[in-house]
Amino acid sequence: MRYFVNDSCIGCGMCASTCPAVFRINDEGTAEANEKDVETAFETEAKEAMNGCPVSAIEEL
Numbered sequence: 001m002r003y004f005v006n007d008s009c010i011g012c013g014m015c016a017s018t019c020p021a022v023f024r025i026n027d028e029g030t031a032e033a034n035e036k037d038v039e040t041a042f043e044t045e046a047k048e049a050m051n052g053c054p055v056s057a058i059e060e061l
Helices: 014-018 040-052
Strands: 003-005 023-025 031-033 058-060
Touching (some): 003 040
Antiparallel strands (some): 023 031
8 A cells, every 4th residue: 555645735744743654745845755656564654644634635545
């Protein structure tokens, strides 16, 4: 499973703090997800980050 952060991201950093193995804040101040499949060990945290996004900017691919 992979994740994508769409253009509605406000850069709050919640996803990066919840699951830094998958999400990070880029130089533009918005979040982005790794382009590779999420490792099994991080699936729960990645899903929590997606569900906790205040603007629903994270999508599963």
